[in-house]
Structure formats: C-alpha cells, structure tokens
Amino acid sequence: MSERFQAYQIGKNDDGQRCVLTQLGDDDLMEGDVTVDVEYTTLNYKDGLALTGRSAIIRKFPLTPGIDFSGTVTASDHDGFSVGDRVILNGFGVGEVHSGGYAQKARVSGDWLVPLPEGLDTRQAMAIGTAGYTAMLSVMALEDHGIKPGDGDILVTGASGGVGSIGVALLNRLGHRVVATTGRMNEKDFLMNLGAADVLDRAGFAEKARPLGKELWCGAIDVAGGNTLANVLSQLKYGGAAAICGLAESMNLPTTVAPFILRGISMYGIDSVMAPIEKRRIAWQRLATDLDLGLLDSLSFDLDFSDLPQAAEDILDGKIRGRAVVKVP
C-alpha cells in the first residue's frame, strides 16, 4: 500500500462545497508525468475564492486546492525533469481542475513546471508565488510597451496585496518612480520601505471616472478593475499603458473610449494561468535577479498549513498584507 500523505480536499454535494484536511494515497494523485514532494505553497486571492467557495474556481470534485507550489521532484517520466530537481508550479488549471499545492504530494505534467532559478530557494519562490510572478508579467508588459525608467510615474493599485506589493518592489528596483494606492493608509511606511515614492488613498479612485482626467501616469499595474481602473485609465499620459491583472474591486470596467482615442493609451491583459512556459521561465529568472530578495521577509509572513481555511476568508476580506508562505508539513 502506498504511503499516505496529508492534503486538503474539496468535495461537493447538494449543500455546496466543503473543504476537509484529510489523508490521501498515491492512487488519489491525478494524471501527470512528474511527482513532486511539495515543500511550500501559498495563499492567493484565487485560492481564497476556491477554499471558501465564494466563486466557482474549482470545477472538478473532489480536488486538492492550491494554485501554486514549490518542491522537489521524486519521480519523473518527463525529459525535462529528473529526481531531485527543484521546481515551481503556477496555474495551468492546478487548484482549479487538477489537484494542487495544498498537499504533501502533487502529480502534474512536466510541461507545467518551471525549474527553480539559481538564486532562489523553494521558500522564497512561494514568498513570491503566483502573485509575484503576475507582478513580473505585468512589469514585462509595460516594458514591452516601451516604458523605461525616467519616463514618468507608474501607479500600482492594491499595493499592500500580493501582486501590488511585489509590483512596487520590482518597479522601484528597476529604477522607476512608483506611486502606490492603498485602502490601508496605515501601511504607508510598509509601502515606502518597498520603494513607493508616494502613497495615495484608494478612496480617491473609487468614484465614477470622468472620461479624461489629469495626465499623471506613464504606466500602471492594476489589480482592482471597476471604478479604480476606470480612473487610472483616464489619468494615463498620452501613449501610456496599463497592465490589467485583477478584479479585487470589480469585474466591471465603467470607462469610455476617450482615453484610448484621444490619448492613444493601451491596456494589456495579464494572464498568469495559461502563460506560455518560455515566458514563465523568463519571468522567474528575472524575479531571481530583479527583485530585492532582502525585501521578501517584510513582504511575506509564515502561515500555518492548518490555518489556510481561515486565511482564505481573510484574504477575500482584504485583511492580509503581503504574501503568505505556507510550509507544507
């Protein structure tokens, strides 16, 4: 009989979905050509939605949640990976339709795995997590647009959250002047320490946007959507761009075509889940070199594996600052 391992499992019945911490065996692992001993996982906004069932993130039952993890390969039939390799997984439907990181073991396709870049350990990889990797994809989109240090201020919304906080740290390290917005002005010092040159109360972005506002930002990373994003778009400078990655405020976007047709602005959609593997490798390599890893301690905190269900409620209620790192027991 195979060795049992600990895992969260979400089941569903007529009353809805229910999450339990249980023991599984190798037979419960899903299909895949690489088996990984999971060392660290984390808690993303999407994991919060999945664990609480507040949104239909999980589409196959029973399933182990957790959209990302880092760990060591223990078995592989994949050409790219051997036993002992350190790996990172983000997305590709893991934690949604394929069992994920909230377990001591995971079996996945090797095509989904990124080798742990030199300079990062498995704990740091999950202090960064999908949120940090999404922040890097957002920075890359702004760079591809042509935005360079010295071009002007870059706005980052939801700055005390996972994507936002790493976005601020990355942009500052790369030489940009970063302005952060937050609903938690008591986190101003935290955001300044990460590298924000200025911190604005997000209340100033909450009202319905005018078609065109004062031109303030050469670029933006937005995790909020809704009125916040509409206001950001109306304040982009001529030719500016926004990397759009989240819906923490709303799925809606109550904007007009005015900033697009009168100021030539652009919006770049950021998707971390199905991003091509080559792009992921570049993003993770750059995280290992372009992020001040010394900041990860202030950006992240340890969360006990057994506290994941409560923390899932907290992240949806905006009570989590920075990145939760979960050591899988």
Ligand code: NDP
């Ligand atoms: P967090 O919960 O860590 O951060 C979200 C932040 O958004 C909060 O900390 C808060 O920051 C801000 N916020 C919360 N509510 C509102 C509101 N009503 N209006 C404006 N701002 C608000 O989540 P993550 O950083 O992990 O994820 C952020 C968003 O990005 C989520 O919507 C998530 O689903 C999405 N995402 C998308 C990915 C992709 O592939 N596109 C990948 C990863 C995440 P503050 O208190 O500082 O204002």
